[in-house]
Amino acid sequence: MRKQKESGPAGIRQIAEALGVSIGTVDRALHGREGVSAKTRERVLRQAKKLNYTPNLVARNLKLNRHFRIGVFLPEQIASFFDPLRAGIRAGALAAAGANVEVVFHSYPQLGQGDVESMETHRWRQFDGIILAPGQPAKVTFICQEAEEENKPIVFVATDAARENRLASIAVESVLSGGIAAELLGRLVPDRRQVVVITGDLKIQDHADKLRGFAASLATLAPHLTMLPAIQSHESARDAHKATSRLLKEHPDLGAIYISTANSAPVIAAVAESQRAGKVQIIATDFFPEMAQWIESGQVFAALHQRPFTQGRMAFEALSRFLVQGCAPERSVRLAPHLVLRSNMSLFVDAYSAGRPEPEF
Amino acid sequence: MRKQKESGPAGIRQIAEALGVSIGTVDRALHGREGVSAKTRERVLRQAKKLNYTPNLVARNLKLNRHFRIGVFLPEQIASFFDPLRAGIRAGALAAAGANVEVVFHSYPQLGQGDVESMETHRWRQFDGIILAPGQPAKVTFICQEAEEENKPIVFVATDAARENRLASIAVESVLSGGIAAELLGRLVPDRRQVVVITGDLKIQDHADKLRGFAASLATLAPHLTMLPAIQSHESARDAHKATSRLLKEHPDLGAIYISTANSAPVIAAVAESQRAGKVQIIATDFFPEMAQWIESGQVFAALHQRPFTQGRMAFEALSRFLVQGCAPERSVRLAPHLVLRSNMSLFVDAYSAGRPEPEF
DNA sequence: TTGAAAGCGGTACCAA
DNA sequence: TTGGTACCGCTTTCAA
Numbered sequence A, B: 001m002r003k004q005k006e007s008g009p010a011g012i013r014q015i016a017e018a019l020g021v022s023i024g025t026v027d028r029a030l031h032g033r034e035g036v037s038a039k040t041r042e043r044v045l046r047q048a049k050k051l052n053y054t055p056n057l058v059a060r061n062l063k064l065n066r067h068f069r070i071g072v073f074l075p076e077q078i079a080s081f082f083d084p085l086r087a088g089i090r091a092g093a094l095a096a097a098g099a100n101v102e103v104v105f106h107s108y109p110q111l112g113q114g115d116v117e118s119m120e121t122h123r124w125r126q127f128d129g130i131i132l133a134p135g136q137p138a139k140v141t142f143i144c145q146e147a148e149e150e151n152k153p154i155v156f157v158a159t160d161a162a163r164e165n166r167l168a169s170i171a172v173e174s175v176l177s178g179g180i181a182a183e184l185l186g187r188l189v190p191d192r193r194q195v196v197v198i199t200g201d202l203k204i205q206d207h208a209d210k211l212r213g214f215a216a217s218l219a220t221l222a223p224h225l226t227m228l229p230a231i232q233s234h235e236s237a238r239d240a241h242k243a244t245s246r247l248l249k250e251h252p253d254l255g256a257i258y259i260s261t262a263n264s265a266p267v268i269a270a271v272a273e274s275q276r277a278g279k280v281q282i283i284a285t286d287f288f289p290e291m292a293q294w295i296e297s298g299q300v301f302a303a304l305h306q307r308p309f310t311q312g313r314m315a316f317e318a319l320s321r322f323l324v325q326g327c328a329p330e331r332s333v334r335l336a337p338h339l340v341l342r343s344n345m346s347l348f349v350d351a352y353s354a355g356r357p358e359p360e361f
Numbered sequence C: 001t002t003g004a005a006a007g008c009g010g011t012a013c014c015a016a
Numbered sequence D: 001t002t003g004g005t006a007c008c009g010c011t012t013t014c015a016a
Helices: A012-019 A023-030 A038-050 A057-064 A079-095 A115-121 A137-149 A174-188 A205-221 A237-250 A265-273 A289-296 A308-325 A345-353 B012-019 B023-030 B038-050 B057-064 B079-095 B115-121 B137-149 B174-188 B205-221 B237-250 B265-273 B289-296 B308-325 B345-353
Strands: A068-077 A101-110 A129-132 A154-157 A168-172 A194-199 A254-259 A281-285 A302-305 A332-335 A338-340 B068-077 B101-110 B129-132 B154-157 B168-172 B194-199 B254-259 B281-285 B302-305 B332-335 B338-340
Touching: A012 A023, A012 A038, A023 A038, A057 B057, A068 A079, A068 A115, A068 A308, A079 A101, A079 A308, A101 A115, A101 A308, A115 A129, A115 A137, A129 A308, A154 A308, A168 A174, A168 A308, A174 A205, A174 A254, A174 A281, A174 A302, A174 B174, A194 A205, A194 A237, A237 A254, A237 A265, A254 A265, A265 A281, A281 A289, A289 A302, A289 A345, A308 A332, A338 A345, B012 B023, B012 B038, B023 B038, B068 B079, B068 B115, B068 B308, B079 B101, B079 B308, B101 B115, B101 B308, B115 B129, B115 B137, B129 B308, B154 B308, B168 B174, B168 B308, B174 B205, B174 B254, B174 B281, B174 B302, B194 B205, B194 B237, B237 B254, B237 B265, B254 B265, B265 B281, B281 B289, B289 B302, B289 B345, B308 B332, B338 B345
Parallel strands: A068 A101, A068 A129, A129 A154, A154 A168, A168 A332, A194 A254, A254 A281, A281 A302, B068 B101, B068 B129, B129 B154, B154 B168, B168 B332, B194 B254, B254 B281, B281 B302
Antiparallel strands: A302 A338, B302 B338
């Protein structure tokens, strides 16, 4: 015999009991299915409201018992960025334990190099949803279109691409990241000097955006600084080092550098070797253990932390909520980068040593 | 007849079937309950590992069908901070829909004024967990001790208090917030000038911490600035305005102000009235629509955003995960404040107008 | 149009 | 030490 429910929120059973109908009828009425007279439906809905009914999602989930597999396709390089991003995805999956969502990771060498191939090799179609860092938008567009046709949701992280054919995109606001760098460098370097942006690859949307933002902000907030042509390192340490050394030699008047990719080590090294550390103000991108020393010693004034962990976590949450609860997320989430300075650096260092790469989550 | 399970992750049924035992036995073995021979337990555990068994938390939750009520006790003032914080809690509850956690809000006038009374009036013991912004630690200590004895978890937000007798605490790192303000003001004001901290009430731990951090950072990173005695506004607009006006009159050499509470409007107004806007550099605390104009016009150089929404969300998540899954959260979460500058302000303005008070979540 | 009943994957209890 | 079974709240199917 079914026990009397003693308390707690009302369920369909309570509604049915109160009205003297069956739970089947209540279900049909609540979901607007056919097979219920208008009058009965009305009565059920009223009673539901009266009892303040909310469906028990746990029970619903158990009954439907859907389970999802998410495929994650991310580059290995730059590890200091993508490792925390993966960790964030894992953290999200852990927090949502019970949602029946499984995550499978696949890697390829570098942003924009081998992404499509990796997806093909590992049969991206087998997944119910995909998390992806698009390198060159054009290359992934084709896959996204196919995915859209199959109604398979894709979430972009780290960089954005064409707004169509994707469920959502999580990234730091790159135009404004560049803007912050320009505004701060303008304050740091009061006299008429030259500044340069060292970036990865301007074919990547994100990198181009940062440059645009930097230039725009410089023009309005720091017009006393002149911008040299941007340098593309293509994420090659050798190239970055060589280009920086040459730059320093050719421009003794250089006052500041904005490094808009996480690959800052070779640039910092080149500046140090040329005895210009501290004389050339540097704003770098992303935070990792080595960065701490550079900030501490004043070689780098600030790092713009792109919060990969949060990006990963949010990507997972957006995708899994879409799959499980069916609710569409924000189409485009733009995170504010964290500014890591000497005075607040310990917060980030501590987080790192505690196994979380960000002072949150 | 029970249908054959066709695929998906293995359950206790699959384990039982493979070994020819009953699901009851499997359950006992998996949970280390008594009533299972060592040999059977061994076999079950091995088979579980072999089938890569993970318990279906949805099913477990449904069966156990526990539901929790969380009591939230927060001040009404300052609304620009505590309203988003409440919104964050609601957002967390929404995201965790299905976890059977109900949230009940109770308010009292001001931080440290009426908190204990409100908790007594609304019978805090009736709740399974509590979220609280402790004003003066000493006053809430008593309740916390009682709660601890009843094994009732309490999570602090916005400010911290005695580390004992609480499950967790979520807040921005206030010492470092003060530190950031000092470092930036040191860069903004290059010559030997005076600076002042305008705070709420130094009896509140958090406010005292910001002052400490500011002083410490000033001494090491901006020794050219001299600190005047801190001003306490006690969150009274009139007092803040009057004190600021007097300060400006008495100290024509004042170069910078750090406002360490969200109540910055009267201070900004007083500076503007005395024709010193732009001449006195200001770093304020928290972001709300009016702040946008002040930053845009240059009256305020930067705002340290304390991310109330995130604090609320994290507080809910910590508490609900403890209640539902039983896992203890980080004892003390220290968020990094966001620095809102002219160049990245639009991000925060957009978030506000989109109904989220922070560029995340 | 409605009612009755079978599960979803666990937990817990009673009987063997 | 084991097996068997009711039940959590909902969805769905089949029968009335």
